[in-house]
Amino acid sequence: MIISRNDYIERLSGYRREIYVKGEKIENFVEHPNIRPAINAIAFTYDLAAQKEEYSPFSELVHQKVNRLNYVNRTPEDLIARLDYQRELSMRTGTCHYRCPGADAICSLYPTTKALDQRLDTDYHQKFLAFLKEIQSKDYACTGALTDTKGDRSKRPKEARDMYVHVVEKSDAGIVVSGAKIHQSGAFAADVNFVLPTQTFKQGEEEFAIAFAVTPEDEGVKFILQSTGYQAKFREGGSFEPGNFKYGDRLTCTVIFDNVFIPWDRVFVFEDLEANRHLLTGFAVSHRCAGAACKAGFMDSMIGAASLMLKANGLEKVAALKQKIGEMVGISEAAYGIAIGAATKGYEDWGVYQPNTLIANAGKVIGVDGLNKVIMNLAEIAGGIPVTAPSEFDLKNPEIGALVEKYLSANPEFTTEERLKIIKFIEFWVTSSHLLGGIHGGGSPAASIIFLQILADIKSKEEAVKEALGLK
Amino acid sequence: MIISRNDYIERLSGYRREIYVKGEKIENFVEHPNIRPAINAIAFTYDLAAQKEEYSPFSELVHQKVNRLNYVNRTPEDLIARLDYQRELSMRTGTCHYRCPGADAICSLYPTTKALDQRLDTDYHQKFLAFLKEIQSKDYACTGALTDTKGDRSKRPKEARDMYVHVVEKSDAGIVVSGAKIHQSGAFAADVNFVLPTQTFKQGEEEFAIAFAVTPEDEGVKFILQSTGYQAKFREGGSFEPGNFKYGDRLTCTVIFDNVFIPWDRVFVFEDLEANRHLLTGFAVSHRCAGAACKAGFMDSMIGAASLMLKANGLEKVAALKQKIGEMVGISEAAYGIAIGAATKGYEDWGVYQPNTLIANAGKVIGVDGLNKVIMNLAEIAGGIPVTAPSEFDLKNPEIGALVEKYLSANPEFTTEERLKIIKFIEFWVTSSHLLGGIHGGGSPAASIIFLQILADIKSKEEAVKEALGLK
């Protein structure tokens, strides 16, 4: 089913959730200034799915149209449609839409549970399919949580058990888990949170090799929001002062599992090292590929902002600045091209079509460099004013408003307020949490480089050289 | 005279100033959370000058010791001492100390006025020296203001007169000026603001070719503070939540001159195109050289933070991460080395010793690239947590504080609060206005590249090639 933005928000309003912002427990979380932007961004996924057919494929599982991000990809075309959807979402919201790791979790739990059942004669896949049917039918917004807090990295997980989500009790009804996941983008605004392991584990560490889903009725789940300057700005209000005032920054939280009971129906991997590895590999490749398309969308937003800024300043004809826009376009298209390339040269994994592992990881590495370069170009184009401008409150102040109005004006085709909106939007891009989010979301570039080094078929490249040189 | 931090703050408290923050006029500005950090940073310049002799040279002008940043440099050693002072200030405060453009203004007004008098038989230099004596004797904190708002850049200044500080009235007593300067770091917390032209001007644009000084008694000067997320965080309080809680972000403002009367005694260039050019050249080279040393100090602060973060995470023995620290050190030392090189190979300008023009501009270009690279390395080392961590308020919340305490802990040699302080400090470095400030402060890298292309002795390089090739 494809629901509307209002359906989603209404459903969300019915949840009881333990959410903390800046040390305070939030009552009406749907209206909280630090949470609402994430809800708006997710709501936009419903809007866009309703507008464009290709973002609402027909699911044979539930015999109806479902959201592209709750869908199990079968073909390259499926994957490409998802990437196009994400690029457009990123461009139009200028931020995370939060459902991406949910899609990655679905596309990696599907093959993992199927392979697991075949190996161990279990019924994880059926349980997963049943849950997925519910997700698709109700058009749930899903997120995915991986990163454990880890604590002292010089210790192995068993020496720091609390720092890794793990099973504390087990009964016929289900399991009780404890631990915390950090860097959880939008978890508090979703219907379902998939919880996946943070890394692969060694023999003897099986207790951490678990995957399950959390729903709003689960007791003991606590969401503690991030606390950056952007959040403080949102709390202060204003009509456009926070820059990306509608959709906000990349809104993340720490999710604490304080002895949370999970019924077996929502446990999809239980203490199995091989399934853990299968799951992580699938999730990583799916997420890193999507991340490249997503970054292209962010860059598109920055290109749009840069172009508007040039116009607002009367600089749109300066060749050296237009060249900088051209460079930004090149980087955006490169990131997108890599994502599409990965999708085109993907592989089948127990019925799911996944992107090419090497190209997806390349997308991560190039994407991070590119995001940084695009931000730098935007910063060069914009000048210093995104971090030095007065606020909208100054513009509206009766004593000095007229002076601010006068001195912030430029190209008369833009009102001062319009120009200030663009400035604040660029401030958002250059000082928000997006750069760090882009670097570390889906794993660091360093992790991808290790992947690339291990997974590449170096041997065939060596053989080519040997053949050319007549070696051996 | 060398005064103490308290002397400075007490004097400041006596000023009546029209300062706006977030649309509101501030009463007790010295205690305002968005202003106090700048005052603390400037106060630290007094502390450090008191601690280290080389930062308080003897001035023959006033026959006493004066602050290094109010001093007229005569030798390379003078300049190097200033650079060392600035690097240390930057490293220890992690932010701007705000007196640097004041020093640049002093060192460029000195030769400009001297040359001007010689050319036109005027008395600007005596007026300037008289004013400088007061500055040195009272150990004033001075800033320098250059950037006009410019408005629509497709117009020449005469078509957009309001957008450039200009003379609106002239009498025997002085001049009345109108306009605004943007990007003014710390102006509201200084004793004196030097106001310099934003660029060189053509014949017919003499009205904009003016330089003067503003003091606290001048009516019509309005300071409107920047409004970034960091400022909002400071307004929300907390003991360490804003990261660089003592010294703050790079605190800037827009300064509006609403028909401000300036007596002739404080007018140092009046409608003179040649003096304008002399002044700007001197200011630019002085500021860009200092900027390279200053960036080295910022990088040092980031290196310190990165190293502490590795320890707090138990990662201090990971070779790949130590290598990243090594790269950061290399960039910091390179920026510093360039500054020292520029100072060593400088030139004499009517009695003032100025840094080498080419090397100083090279410092700008390399410094910006380097600052970005160092921030990226810091971000890679720190992981995503600087933008996703809970706040100190969550840590202190009775309901969830203990859980936050537990899940944010890592290496037991650091308390959770200590680790969170380091995390928040890194958040400051990667999301504050420093990157943009570093790019555009003292002019953009693009401006420096044009300088380099014009000023370089390309001919001698061509000759060398011709000689090697036997051409001509």
Add this chain to the structure above:
Amino acid sequence: MIISRNDYIERLSGYRREIYVKGEKIENFVEHPNIRPAINAIAFTYDLAAQKEEYSPFSELVHQKVNRLNYVNRTPEDLIARLDYQRELSMRTGTCHYRCPGADAICSLYPTTKALDQRLDTDYHQKFLAFLKEIQSKDYACTGALTDTKGDRSKRPKEARDMYVHVVEKSDAGIVVSGAKIHQSGAFAADVNFVLPTQTFKQGEEEFAIAFAVTPEDEGVKFILQSTGYQAKFREGGSFEPGNFKYGDRLTCTVIFDNVFIPWDRVFVFEDLEANRHLLTGFAVSHRCAGAACKAGFMDSMIGAASLMLKANGLEKVAALKQKIGEMVGISEAAYGIAIGAATKGYEDWGVYQPNTLIANAGKVIGVDGLNKVIMNLAEIAGGIPVTAPSEFDLKNPEIGALVEKYLSANPEFTTEERLKIIKFIEFWVTSSHLLGGIHGGGSPAASIIFLQILADIKSKEEAVKEALGLK
């Protein structure tokens, strides 16, 4: 038809050609040490096409299998197969295979002539198809020539007519052309050279807007080979001294048209500005896309060489060096991914399927940066020895051979000769003409950035930002 490497070489041996190397006219060009490597590289295209079915598609034009590089692409799959072919050719020969611009010329002349005929009611397309049939049937190796010598760039073409290939005579039988094309990779070793305009032209410059094909029987065509150090090395002989001894460097020449008669049958664009633009756009996008795949193959060769070098030195377990290999893999896969992405998101042009314009140009920009980075990594891994090692002649010298043998040995799993072969192959990569060829082949990165800036749909990006900000 698919011919064999021997068929191709035999046919080539039958041609009379005016070729100059180092100031001398070459008699038996097929055996000349500076020409033979290019012939070997082209011959390898026949080998590989014979080995892998997907590189020999069925052509409906001639109702038989033809080489992938003489084929008119109809679908994304066609294009992807070509890209895979090229990546493999580049990896396995470590150099240019020379038929790529021929393929680009075919795929851009096809739609250009078709559109031209429709517009002007001419018969260029039929003539082109007739010629193409011959090419496909005989499995000709084709190249494409674009770059005019241009001379003094401050002049328009009409002021420097000689510097642009142009028509000097016209009759019922055909045209006589004059001028020269530079940077012609492998032209002397091909069966057919397509000659295309160097740029778009303005009204009044129609005489330069011509495209035609040159064949071995054409009188007045003179090939003058490049003269780099690598060519000198090849002339000195040795069994492996020149590094890539079998396939050589990127072998290019200047082609002079000394009043060459071209019958109308081989004239495909004649003094038509619009067709000129159509042709160039198609050629550029086709070539830049292929160039990204091709660079991936070069990088693969360098990865193979780097990996062998590490082993030969006993360094294959050093983490920091393996990381460098991982980075190289990431860049190679990124370049390839962009090419595949461009092919997947391409467009139909009068019956030909062409790659996506923006992504293909992005591939150029990223590809050049990447090629440089990969060469730098290879250089770091290899150490200084590729440019300081003794020659194979020293190794074989009776007096010092044993000492050279001893002191150049390392990991005993490699003989000294094997290690020296790898070293010389790396010397080839870091000092050959590939870097410059990669930068400028298919147009400079600067040209691509201008393309990107002009062709990008900036408006939609601006609209997205406006919508997010509620502007207008």
Add this chain to the structure above:
Amino acid sequence: MIISRNDYIERLSGYRREIYVKGEKIENFVEHPNIRPAINAIAFTYDLAAQKEEYSPFSELVHQKVNRLNYVNRTPEDLIARLDYQRELSMRTGTCHYRCPGADAICSLYPTTKALDQRLDTDYHQKFLAFLKEIQSKDYACTGALTDTKGDRSKRPKEARDMYVHVVEKSDAGIVVSGAKIHQSGAFAADVNFVLPTQTFKQGEEEFAIAFAVTPEDEGVKFILQSTGYQAKFREGGSFEPGNFKYGDRLTCTVIFDNVFIPWDRVFVFEDLEANRHLLTGFAVSHRCAGAACKAGFMDSMIGAASLMLKANGLEKVAALKQKIGEMVGISEAAYGIAIGAATKGYEDWGVYQPNTLIANAGKVIGVDGLNKVIMNLAEIAGGIPVTAPSEFDLKNPEIGALVEKYLSANPEFTTEERLKIIKFIEFWVTSSHLLGGIHGGGSPAASIIFLQILADIKSKEEAVKEALGLK
């Protein structure tokens, strides 16, 4: 004494030397086309020293003027004069002048032997001073050799003794050494070769911890020249075809010590681990600092070439290309600035003034990145023609010379031959061994980064952050 270029060449002609080029023993080495350019470059050091007083300081050791590169630096000014000398030599010859490691050896053997004597009550310093007096008095050209062949890097030196220069015999008269040094720039054209250890060694490896000097009379020293394409080009002759035809590429060799007897008078470190470390540290810092100045000179040469190329092409007014020149200038000045900064902030080491360790190493890292960037800019400016142009032999060929003349002409202010000379000179810069030489000369950037990480005062940076955050 300051001798003339002719004195030097005449003296050299008197030496009997065993030199191999391309597998052949060379008889009249002074006139050999692969050796003569190095002699010309060294000869130019004598020319320039004669021209500029500051390059011929007065030595108290021999009470006369000596060459700056045979001098023991006592002050920052000494060091700066050396750096200026080297930058100018590099700019004017476009290649290595070969005496630099000799200077580094002198300035590091001086303090090493002095400290060694003090520690062990030996007389190494007196022996060294006696030898240095001879060098200074006779104005010898000295080089320095460090890099052992190392062989299989997975083995410790004792397991691969042959791969490290070591003592094979010891008597009252002296020692007999065996082994080989690679990457020896210009050794065959010098009067004296200092031989230093390749690295620090551990206890039990004392036999490798030796330093001594080789002179022309030493039997068993064999020089085997490198063999790159550039050398082949030189062997083919021509008046300007090899680009940097007068001074050549960076000419290196492998030096084999085939049981060479060294009298004690020329042994300066003998099996002493501590002196080994002292020596290497001093050499490394001295060489890396000089390397930064030297690279600035190379970049100057490339800037000159780029500027001439723009003019020869009629492109000197294109803003985007001038910007690229500006960037090159910035990088050159940055490298130079770092060298000067290191020299200014150096340290005293047993009477010798050495550059700042951190800044010198930063110079290495930034210098390599910069050299690569400058080469890339030069390549972009020059276009593809440096690797595709015909040879001077084609230009002079009676059949096609006129056509080549015509089609290679451009801006009429340059003859075609002049333009071709510039093109060939740029070919030299982009395909010679300079890039690799720049990366690895004086140790790889990776080695410098490790140095930086170890030597930096990270603690003081941590303390600054702790103080700002109130930690501890």
